[in-house]
Amino acid sequence: MEVSRLRLLFLIALAATTLQGCALFRRDEPPAAAETQQTAAEQVTGEPSDKPIIEPEVERRKIKQTRIDTEDFEVGAYVGILSIEDFESNVVYGARLAYHLTEDFFLEGTVGQSRAGRTSYENLSGSADLLTDSERDYTYYALSVGWNALPGEIFLGKNRAYPTAFYLVTGLGSTRFAGDDRFTVSGGFGYRILPADWIAVHFDVRDHVYDIDLLGEKKIVNNLEAHLGLSIFF
Amino acid sequence: MRRPFTLFWLLLTLLLAQVQIAAAKEHPHKILIADPYIELHTGPGRGYPVFHVVERGREVEIVKRRTDWFQIRTERGIEGWVPREQMIATLEPTGEPLDLQEPARENYMSRRWQAGVMAGDFGGASLVSAFGGYAFSDNLSIELTFNHILGEFSNGYSATLGLMHVFVPEWRISPYFTLGTGVIYTEPKSTLVQSIDRDDQIGYVGGGLQFYLTRRFMLRTEYRNNVIFTSRDDNEEVDEWKYLGFAFFF
Numbered sequence: 001m002e003v004s005r006l007r008l009l010f011l012i013a014l015a016a017t018t019l020q021g022c023a024l025f026r027r028d029e030p031p032a033a034a035e036t037q038q039t040a041a042e043q044v045t046g047e048p049s050d051k052p053i054i055e056p057e058v059e060r061r062k063i064k065q066t067r068i069d070t071e072d073f074e075v076g077a078y079v080g081i082l083s084i085e086d087f088e089s090n091v092v093y094g095a096r097l098a099y100h101l102t103e104d105f106f107l108e109g110t111v112g113q114s115r116a117g118r119t120s121y122e123n124l125s126g127s128a129d130l131l132t133d134s135e136r137d138y139t140y141y142a143l144s145v146g147w148n149a150l151p152g153e154i155f156l157g158k159n160r161a162y163p164t165a166f167y168l169v170t171g172l173g174s175t176r177f178a179g180d181d182r183f184t185v186s187g188g189f190g191y192r193i194l195p196a197d198w199i200a201v202h203f204d205v206r207d208h209v210y211d212i213d214l215l216g217e218k219k220i221v222n223n224l225e226a227h228l229g230l231s232i233f234f
Numbered sequence: 235m236r237r238p239f240t241l242f243w244l245l246l247t248l249l250l251a252q253v254q255i256a257a258a259k260e261h262p263h264k265i266l267i268a269d270p271y272i273e274l275h276t277g278p279g280r281g282y283p284v285f286h287v288v289e290r291g292r293e294v295e296i297v298k299r300r301t302d303w304f305q306i307r308t309e310r311g312i313e314g315w316v317p318r319e320q321m322i323a324t325l326e327p328t329g330e331p332l333d334l335q336e337p338a339r340e341n342y343m344s345r346r347w348q349a350g351v352m353a354g355d356f357g358g359a360s361l362v363s364a365f366g367g368y369a370f371s372d373n374l375s376i377e378l379t380f381n382h383i384l385g386e387f388s389n390g391y392s393a394t395l396g397l398m399h400v401f402v403p404e405w406r407i408s409p410y411f412t413l414g415t416g417v418i419y420t421e422p423k424s425t426l427v428q429s430i431d432r433d434d435q436i437g438y439v440g441g442g443l444q445f446y447l448t449r450r451f452m453l454r455t456e457y458r459n460n461v462i463f464t465s466r467d468d469n470e471e472v473d474e475w476k477y478l479g480f481a482f483f484f
Contacts, residue, residue, distance in 0.1 A: 068263060068296055068299045068304070069298040069299065070298070070299045070300070071298050071300050072300060103279040103301050104279075143351050143362065151281030152281060152282075153276060153277070161276065163277030163279075165279075172362065173362060174382055182384065183359075183360035183384035197313075
């Protein structure tokens with residue numbers, strides 16, 4: 001009995017070594033775990049390699065490098081009041097696209113639309129209209145740079161705090177009014193509150209300045225605008 | 235009248251694309267803290283207060299990035315903003331330093347798309363310009379430019395397509411040469427009598443400087459000598475100076 005048990009052990013050991021040798025020919029299949037451990041062990045005694053001496057038995061996680069979601073853009077819409085010099089105040093609405101360069105600076109593109117009313121002169125004289133109906137459409141665009149001058153927080157009650165920023169904006173663009181495009185310089189300030197990380201509520205005040213020669217003489221016009229907007233980050 | 239609406243559509247498309255990107259995102263990006271601790275701010279800026287601290291060895295999840303700030307979520311679900319300087323010291327779960335996937339200056343050469351805005355002067359008129367380009371190689375790119383020209387007596391639009399050759403793209407300030415053609419539409423002011431709108435072909439040759447600022451941003455300045463092929467006997471030559479422009483590549 002003793003002899004046959006030893007023989008059995010010997011045969012198993014022989015089979016284990018020879019079959020492992022056979023496994024070397026199976027090139028297509030991945031090497032077994034036992035084999036890799038063996039090679040690792042062999043390298044310890046051989047040439048120094050980059051592999052760590054002890055390979056911890058951790059389950060290798062499949063690392064799929066996910067792209068970090070960058071949210072530097074901000075898109076939104078606004079509604080407010082625009083005072084068009086000589087032509088009453090009216091509702092203005094527009095869209096806004098911003099790109100945040102750093103925590104301090106951002107670029108902003110806005111387009112807005114409003115409509116001019118009647119001048120006092122037109123109302124008093126009762127007859128002559130200075131502008132046709134389509135010429136009273138007022139559209140503008142502006143490309144601006146903004147600076148988050150005063151970042152901070154507001155507190156609603158005891159448990160709520162929201163990040164805010166007071167910012168200054170200056171830019172240039174064009175205004176289409178009274179049938180012509182006019183080079184327009186704009187500037188102003190705004191206040192932004194973030195109720196959540198992806199949404200912002202804005203309150204903005206802008207001044208749009210351009211030259212106009214509608215009444216024969218060229219003059220500088222200041223059109224003040226105040227608006228409330230909502231935007232989301234993406 | 236129609237321009238704001240086209241923009242609305244553009245924004246809508248952008249939004250939809252964003253929703254798709256969000257839907258494609260599956261695995262949270264987890265990292266290990268390697269610094270003794272990192273500080274969580276309430277907002278993405280140094281002005282926002284620190285409200286929480288995460289110690290070394292903890293695993294946190296990157297939620298998003300805004301400018302140089304990263305929003306992270308701790309194991310306990312607390313979300314806060316961490317500056318880039320602290321994120322550099324964190325590790326991937328594999329033990330490698332975190333790859334911030336940043337378009338640094340070294341790989342700015344391999345970026346192919348570029349877009350920006352510029353402002354300047356077009357033969358005495360004010361100029362607002364937007365451009366986009368695609369680079370075939372490190373030196374050569376094709377560029378599409380839209381100009382809005384706002385003058386005393388006339389306004390105009392132009393759209394040009396041209397080639398741009400950057401001589402030494404690896405320099406921080408590098409000069410370039412540009413050549414192209416396009417169309418210009420001129421619209422005299424409505425207060426002028428005897429005025430006609432006209433479409434003309436335009437050709438230009440010019441040069442400029444691009445200045446690599448940081449991350450993915452560049453400043454640009456450009457001069458173009460335009461030839462307007464008018465329907466009259468003489469062609470018109472116009473100097474176009476774009477004093478300053480801003481561009482980013484992606």
